[in-house]
Amino acid sequence: ANAFVGYLNSVSYAGTNQWRLPAIIDTGAVGCSFSNNGNDCGYNVDTSTGEMARLYYDELGGQAINDKLGNYQPDVAGIPDTAFFDNEVYDIYWSSLPSAFPSGAWIFATDDGVQMDGYSKSAHSYVWAVTSALAVPVPEADSVAMLMAGLGLLGLMARRKQSV
Known part of the structure; x- marks a missing residue:
């Protein structure tokens, strides 16, 4: 995950080199005091304790x-x-x-809405890189292909018009 974020920063993806992993704040005793309501760890966490929790619960209604x-x-x-x-x-x-x-990290799971500590660093998981910088939209490959096809068609039409 850190290597991926490092790569995004090294190529200034979307015009910024301020990419990072989402923050989580451990508010209790060190580690996870698992609960189902309002803690920094577990389900239905206090959304001020994590950026993914805030996105999942507050902004997307998960x-x-x-x-x-x-x-x-x-x-x-x-x-x-x-x-x-x-x-x-x-x-x-x-x-x-x-x-x-030492062998773990904090995670957020979008399949069940849990935020927790102690997930093994050797496990394969996903990265949702975030930035506070203003990022420039990167066009999707399909959009670029459609633009190129449209420009090519316009060029052919212009060329055909000149030869008539």
């Missing part, structure tokens, strides 16, 4: 797989499908906060 009383909610399906993001997955995303355990 729900945890356990309600605030700890009851399992079988109909919760992870991060809501929105038009704002492409290619998000229902899985685990790394944060910038190292774990109290």
Whole structure:
């Protein structure tokens, strides 16, 4: 995850070299005091403790797989499908906060809305890089292909018009 963010910064992706992993703040005793309501670790966390938690719960309206009383909610399906993001997955995303355990790190899981400590650094997980800088939109490959096709068609039409 850190290598990926380093790469984004090295190439100034989207015009900025200020990419980083999302922040999580460990507000209690060092490590995870797991709960289902309002803590820095668990389900339905205090969203001021993590950028991914704030995005998931406050901005996208996501729900945890356990309600605030700890009851399992079988109909919760992870991060809501929105038009704002492409290619998000229902899985685990790394944060910038190292774990109290040397081999672990804090994560946020979009498949069930959990924020927690101690996830193994050797596990394969996802990266959602963030920046506070104003990023320049990078066109999608499909958009660039359509633009090139349109320009090519205009060129052919102009050339045909000249030869008539």
